[in-house]
Amino acid sequence: MADHSSVKGPEETAPASSEETALKTLVRLAWEALFLKEEPYAEIREASNPALRGLGLIVLVAVAVALTSLVGTALEWATAPDMLDIQPVVFQGIQQMPWYREMQSDPAFRKGFQERWEMLEMLWSLAPQLFGTPNIAPAASRIILLPLGLTLTWFLYGVVAYLFARLLGGQGGLGQMLGCTALAVAPQLLNLATFLPYVVVGGVVGTWMILCRYVALKTCHRLTWGRALAATLLPYVALAVVVSSFACLGSVAAVLIFGGGASR
């Protein structure tokens, strides 16, 4: 791996032309960051207000992705049958299956099945996307929710990773760190392909983002590869620990509440 001394400062990197607008600069930086080059990360680290620029980039990418995926979802919606028409077909199909025919003589089963089916129908109408149904309203709401979600994730990850990076000997400031990790949102650009319906981008975005975050941390804090790797992954480990702890606490609370209730 290239030594961190090879990372160029802003004076050594290709200077942005004076006519280059802030928007163009952000798009150029994101495009270069996608290919895991250290230069764009070094450039944003040395820029004025890196965190603000990073925030701008995240909002820009998120809105673009949400808008394109709205087009894709609308096309899917227009080419798929209405879910309200599909529901009775599935219901009748299940009723024609051998296991149902065997069980239907039991009134308790019929009642239980009907109740569960009604619950499923309600869930189906409340959250159709859970059933893979193309739905325009949730896709449109992503224009607001995706920028919010990505910004929140970026900020939380940035702060936690900053703490770990400093503990591991990092030299960057929090603003620089946020600017650099904002560039790691670049793989989200792959989601622009969902402009076309039925295109599945899949898990590549998440994995690629981890790699971008690694380059961001390494460049921002001038860390060795091992320390940069540790600082990149420790926030994920911390998140897993927090989630597991809450899950354990929740389980204990549930046992205490319901266990106590049963014994009374």
Next chain:
Amino acid sequence: MNELLQLARDVLLFKHETYAQHVARADALKRGLALLVLVTLLAGVVSFIINVVGDLRPTSVEARRQEAEEGIQEFTKSLGTMRQFFDVPPGFEREITTYMRAGMGMGFRIEALPTRLPKPVGRVLTDLGAFLSLPFSRLAGWIGYGIWVLLVAKLLGGRTTASQMLGATALYAVPHVLDILNFVPCLGGVLGLVATAWGIAIYVKALAVANDFSIGRAIAATVVPALVGGVLALLGLLGLLTLALVSR
């Protein structure tokens, strides 16, 4: 484009200078990715055309039902073969085909439901979506495995950057152009195996060049993540089996 074709040819022939020059370039990852995406799309283009033509061909529902019924018959035959090796319970064949026919019936009824845009538009868009998803699927596998290979390579003393390493190993996709004949029975499978073996050899060579270390170390860096994954999967399976036995 000519430059990429030249690169692809030299990569297939394992020309050392080509690998070294590719890794040394600042845009190695960009070039590698371009090649990976192009090869994957090229390999899938014939199947895509076949699917589109098949979907646009006017066929009666009865003919398609017949086609699906033939598929079920094929499956029943394969169950007969399986019976020689596995203990298939009596009545299983009848039971499973009943469920398959019920599912098929549901599928045909859903297929017959009206859509807002004409049906052929939906079918072509579905085929196009599946076709354009191919590179993403390959990218996910390659990058997901590549992270672990990069880690092992680093631990073995490798001196590459993530960008160089991924740019180099993306070349493994080149022989997969042979997947273009995937739809041909038997030959497609054989060519797929050849492409996989050739791709692994290119992966090892590219890794050795990118890290500036021996082929032996490159083989180790390539194989260790798969071995570790296999061992972990086996341990997980054993754990589940133990749990199942204990809870009986």
